[in-house]
Amino acid sequence: MSENPFKLIRLEEEPPEHLRKEVLGSVRLAVLMMRFAQLFVADYAAVLFDKFKLRRDDDDPAR
Amino acid sequence: MTSEPCHPIIEDALSRKPADGRDLSDEELVERVKASLDTEAFGQLYDRFSARVYRKCLSMTRDRALAHDLTHDIFLKAFLSLNKFDGRSQFGTWLYRISFNYCLDHLRRRQRGPAAVELDAGVYALADEDLYEEELMAIRADRLETVLDAIDPTDRAVLLFKYQDDMSVKEMMEVLEMSESAVKMRLLRARERALGRYKQLFPGEE
Numbered sequence: 455m456s457e458n459p460f461k462l463i464r465l466e467e468e469p470p471e472h473l474r475k476e477v478l479g480s481v482r483l484a485v486l487m488m489r490f491a492q493l494f495v496a497d498y499a500a501v502l503f504d505k506f507k508l509r510r511d512d513d514d515p516a517r
Numbered sequence: 518m519t520s521e522p523c524h525p526i527i528e529d530a531l532s533r534k535p536a537d538g539r540d541l542s543d544e545e546l547v548e549r550v551k552a553s554l555d556t557e558a559f560g561q562l563y564d565r566f567s568a569r570v571y572r573k574c575l576s577m578t579r580d581r582a583l584a585h586d587l588t589h590d591i592f593l594k595a596f597l598s599l600n601k602f603d604g605r606s607q608f609g610t611w612l613y614r615i616s617f618n619y620c621l622d623h624l625r626r627r628q629r630g631p632a633a634v635e636l637d638a639g640v641y642a643l644a645d646e647d648l649y650e651e652e653l654m655a656i657r658a659d660r661l662e663t664v665l666d667a668i669d670p671t672d673r674a675v676l677l678f679k680y681q682d683d684m685s686v687k688e689m690m691e692v693l694e695m696s697e698s699a700v701k702m703r704l705l706r707a708r709e710r711a712l713g714r715y716k717q718l719f720p721g722e723e
Contacts, residue, residue, distance in 0.1 A: 458654060460681040463661060465572060469568060473589060477567075477592045481556050482556050484597060
């Protein structure tokens with residue numbers, strides 16, 4: 455049987471060296487944006503919680 | 518001067534390298550990325566899978582610049598969707614699925630041609646699983662490249678999975694998210710359409 459022609463046209467190239475830097479650069483930027491978003495959300499939540507007062511059961515005025 | 522032999526536990530501890538992720542499994546690296554957005558761990562995953570993803574993009578597009586851009590986007594997409602990876606399949610299979618879908622979407626957008634005509638399933642119901650395989654394998658490599666460029670990207674992808682990457686039907690089921698019978702049907706149709714195209718393009722070479 456003849457050789458599999460799909461194997462003959464296979465491209466065995468390695469990805470370019472600089473692609474790694476580009477991918478990880480984009481990933482780091484994404485992480486930075488996520489951290490920033492987390493910071494904002496955390497801060498926003500903290501501001502929201504400032505507006506609430508934690509009450510114990512014995513504070514209940516109905517008692 | 519000879520150094521004194523030390524206790525095996527101390528020797529073992531001294532011989533250990535710092536944990537840089539090289540000894541971790543793919544799934545452990547994924548967990549590390551998920552837990553702390555560790556970009557170094559993601560770099561390890563890139564080192565393990567970039568060649569495979571790049572070659573898949575290259576074989577589907579046959580365009581180096583495009584394969585470069587698609588590989589970049591696929592890894593970024595994988596990073597951003599890592600929380601959706603639930604470990605039911607291997608990380609490589611999951612990444613391969615993203616690569617396949619991403620390349621396919623891109624090629625379809627670029628082609629904007631009519632989708633491949635779905636043939637009547639009834640015709641194939643009793644068909645041999647290897648039907649047309651021998652004829653396909655007899656095509657000359659340079660002719661095959663022309664044929665693959667001229668067929669629907671999905672057909673091209675399934676033929677490459679099967680005959681170039683030697684993927685099993687089970688692996689293809691995971692990547693294509695199809696049932697076993699659907700994968701076999703898809704393969705059969707791809708073979709038939711590729712042969713039909715070959716006969717159109719090279720009429721004297723049957």
